[in-house]
Amino acid sequence: MTTSTARFERNADADQQAFRLQATFRVLLDAMARPGEVQRLVGLADEAALAARAGLMPATMLLADALLDSATSLAVTGEEGTRAERLLVRRFHACARDQRSAAYVVVPVSVRGDVAAACVQGVTAGTLEAPHLGATCIVECSTLLGRGRDGTVTGSSSNASHVAPDQYGEPGSVAAAVASAQAATEWRITGPGVDGSAVIACDRGDVLRARVEREDEFPCGIDVVLVDGAGHVIAIPRSSAIECAGTLEDGGCSWDM
Numbered sequence: 001m002t003t004s005t006a007r008f009e010r011n012a013d014a015d016q017q018a019f020r021l022q023a024t025f026r027v028l029l030d031a032m033a034r035p036g037e038v039q040r041l042v043g044l045a046d047e048a049a050l051a052a053r054a055g056l057m058p059a060t061m062l063l064a065d066a067l068l069d070s071a072t073s074l075a076v077t078g079e080e081g082t083r084a085e086r087l088l089v090r091r092f093h094a095c096a097r098d099q100r101s102a103a104y105v106v107v108p109v110s111v112r113g114d115v116a117a118a119c120v121q122g123v124t125a126g127t128l129e130a131p132h133l134g135a136t137c138i139v140e141c142s143t144l145l146g147r148g149r150d151g152t153v154t155g156s157s158s159n160a161s162h163v164a165p166d167q168y169g170e171p172g173s174v175a176a177a178v179a180s181a182q183a184a185t186e187w188r189i190t191g192p193g194v195d196g197s198a199v200i201a202c203d204r205g206d207v208l209r210a211r212v213e214r215e216d217e218f219p220c221g222i223d224v225v226l227v228d229g230a231g232h233v234i235a236i237p238r239s240s241a242i243e244c245a246g247t248l249e250d251g252g253c254s255w256d257m
Contacts, residue, residue, distance in 0.1 A: 020046070024066040031225065031235035036189040036198025038146040038154050041231035050091065054084040056108055057140050059227040067104060067136075068092035075099035077119040078111035099123060102135060107207060109140035109229075117210040123222055125238075131219035134238060139207050143184040144228040146200040155201075156230045157184070185247050191240035199245060200234055202226055208242060 020043050031039045047061035054061070056076075068074060070093040076084040077099055084106070085096045099105050100122050107116050119137075126134035145155035185205040189198045202208070204226065211224055221238030236242060 020062075021066050024062045027233060028063065028066065028225070028235070031233045032223070032237050033193050034149070035191060035193050035236055035240045036146060036200050036234060038144075038148045038200075039233040039235075040148075040154075041227075041233060044231050050087065054087045055080050055110070056084055056106065057227060057229050059229070059231045059233065060106060060108075060138055060140060062231075063138055063225065063227065063233075064088055064092060064104075064106075068094040070094065072104060073097040073102045074104040074106065075102035076106040076108065078108055078115065080108070080110070081106075084108070103133070105135050105137045107137060107139045107204075109142055113206050116204070116206045120207050120210040120222070120224075121214060125214070125216045125220040125222055128220065131221075134216075134220060134222050136223045136225060137207070138225045138227060139204055141202045141204050141226050141228045143201065143203040144226055144232050144234060145184070145202070146198065146232075146234050155232050156228045186245040187242050188245045189236060189240050189242050191237075193237075194240070200226075202234075205244070208236075209244070211236070212242060212244075 023042060027039045027041050031037065041059050041062050043062060044058040047058040047065070051058040051061045064074075068088065073095040074085065074088060075081070075097055076088070088094060089096050094104075099119055101124055105119065105123050107119055111119070116139075123135035123137060124133060126132060143155075143157040145153065145157065148154045184201045184203045185208075186199055186201045187208055189200065190196075207224065211222065214222070216222065216238065218239055223238055224236040226234045226236070
């Protein structure tokens with residue numbers, strides 16, 4: 001009796017896609033495990049064209065690629081949300097749902113104020129029997145600053161696409177970053193995965209205040225993932241507590257942690 005073994009040629013494009021998805025998911029896992037710590041996505045250029053059509057950031061598209069499939073649901077808030085939802089559904093085969101019941105909810109950078117706050121206040125927190133049904137909100141920011149794993153202040157602001165030590169002096173210097181940030185507030189994050197506290201700055205006080213006002217009781221709650229146009233990611237899982245530490249214009253709190 002003879003047997004034959006079929007051999008298939010590897011698809012380089014498929015391999016590259018798999019590696020990129022693994023890298024994106026690794027970044028998200030690290031962000032969730034270390035709340036308030038800045039992570040960085042790679043491969044933004046690969047999603048730039050589709051992101052432009054959807055009116056979203058490439059970082060949002062990368063996360064959607066890693067998270068969405070036919071077993072998940074999503075909603076994109078705002079007046080242009082329907083167009084973005086259709087593109088995401090076609091690309092990732094997810095189900096479009098009302099934002100109050102969707103597993104993943106995207107808040108585009110253009111959606112601000114009361115609309116953004118109402119969205120975050122209305123998403124599902126899951127139940128005590130099924131806390132895993134709590135929504136994940138992907139929130140786009142113009143300004144997003146924090147510390148990386150090495151303690152260096154990094155991120156982006158509306159007037160500076162990337163904050164790095166070679167631009168703003170020694171690691172830990174935030175003077176120029178603070179000066180360039182517009183309408184940003186500082187937030188202190190505490191809880192599991194945080195050594196003491198972590199301080200971040202972003203221009204999504206509308207979303208973060210709404211998250212605080214929800215007063216969800218763990219294990220129910222929502223996870224918030226902040227992203228910016230340069231691919232920086234900061235996660236605030238439901239297990240974390242956050243409080244406003246002031247505005248950058250007022251000096252905020254000390255970054256010397």
